[in-house]
Amino acid sequence: MTTNTTTQDATSGTTPGQSVLDARGVTMRFGGLTAVRNVDLQVNSGEIVGLIGPNGAGKTTFFNCLTGLYIPTEGEVRYKGQVLPPKSFKVTAAGVARTFQNIRLFANMTVLENVLVGRHTRTKEGLWSALLRGPGFHKAEAASRERAMELLEFVGLADKAEHLARNLPYGEQRKLEIARALASEPGLLLLDEPTAGMNPQETRATEELVFAIRDKGIAVLVIEHDMRFIFNLCDRVAVLVQGEKLVEGDSATVQGDERVVAAYLGEPFEDAPGKEEIAEVEAAEAHAEAHSDTTTDAAPEENDR
Ligand SMILES: Nc1ncnc2c1ncn2[C@@H]1O[C@H](COP(=O)(O)OP(=O)(O)OP(=O)(O)O)[C@@H](O)[C@H]1O
Known part of the structure; x- marks a missing residue:
């Protein structure tokens, strides 16, 4: 980085x-x-x-x-x-991508899967392609994974790609949120x-x-x-x-x-x-304190009358 x-x-x-x-x-x-x-x-x-x-x-x-x-x-x-x-x-x-004040990751998905979810706005493969898992789907999936790994590298989480998101320390979860946001390019x-x-x-x-x-x-x-x-x-x-x-x-x-x-x-x-x-108040307090040092043992004046 x-x-x-x-x-x-x-x-x-x-x-x-x-x-x-x-x-x-x-x-x-x-x-x-x-x-x-x-x-x-x-x-x-x-x-x-x-x-x-x-x-x-x-x-x-x-x-x-x-x-x-x-x-x-x-x-x-x-x-x-x-x-x-x-x-x-x-x-x-x-x-325009964003992260949230309260982390919103898919806790039970891996770090890599979380980033792949963030790429869905950039993948062109449709539902049928995904269901039939044709060559177009596999090519797009490989490209997405490669990009997702690049982003994990960028934020410093590549070595945790297969960890579950919920097992990451808090600071790394925040980084993962950023990687997921970046996945939408x-x-x-x-x-x-x-x-x-x-x-x-x-x-x-x-x-x-x-x-x-x-x-x-x-x-x-x-x-x-x-x-x-x-x-x-x-x-x-x-x-x-x-x-x-x-x-x-x-x-x-x-x-x-x-x-x-x-x-x-x-x-x-x-x-x-x-x-x-x-x-004024501070000066009066300082004055009173200075006097209290010298008058502690002296005969009380007005109060004792
Ligand atoms: N959906 C909502 N319905 C009603 N009031 C709301 C809603 N969302 C926010 N508010 C109110 O709008 C005001 C602004 O809230 P907002 O969360 O945007 O502030 P914020 O600057 O982000 O605060 P913080 O720094 O605490 O996150 C608050 O009074 C909040 O209660």
Whole structure:
């Protein structure tokens, strides 16, 4: 796996900087609750874009709107200029793949079989061919297996191809999810919290894997709560708060934006003490402490009267 961070765009058929994802005015309402409100987001070829925000900000709902799991109440989502159909298998076939916040593998299938399932949108052999197992089927199956093994090699799981998915450690299950998503040969990969539950080494390895995916010409949009991961990785970061896009920019811009800090920590409440009041109280406490050292054995004054 390469960790070279330059953009080669070898497989996607797009030139760097060309629009891959163009979401405009996406709104998603559930009854009276507006989970996503009028969100615009673009991802260009060669980019890794981050989507962050506090719990319940609407990040996963937005992903679901992009991938056909939800039909947005308003707005439009285009992939390489074409409006995406509101059906998840058609979105995958169009070239947008994703992973899920909660791992969704076929636990009792092998690692290789899980990746082969991910290839179904790219195999042309029909039902009869599969049932009759004619020469066309065998050729297509061999090609699929070869590609699946390449992908397992790429994510570092080739030596576990015959293991059952459920027996993989957690971090490797997440890698397998990524390999399965890549099996549909996407031009855009959406990752929903890819490092959740990982230790720092696994997180670092995932960072390198995402760079390598980008270097293969696949644009990436990633939701993650691990800020160090996001700010190391992303060319651009968008911040969702209560369903709306609050800020978007490069890592330094987003990190330095007070509104982002406030959104994560919460706004100070109305009568919260200001800096001066806090300093006054601290000075008074320090004074009292200094005096208590010298007055402990002295005669009590007012209180004992
Ligand atoms: N199917 C649904 N029906 C009703 N409300 C929903 C549905 N899906 C999400 N919501 C609500 O929409 C809001 C946004 O949720 P969402 O899961 O998209 O947030 P999130 O930013 O991904 O949060 P987290 O970081 O915790 O995963 C929440 O208030 C949630 O309860």
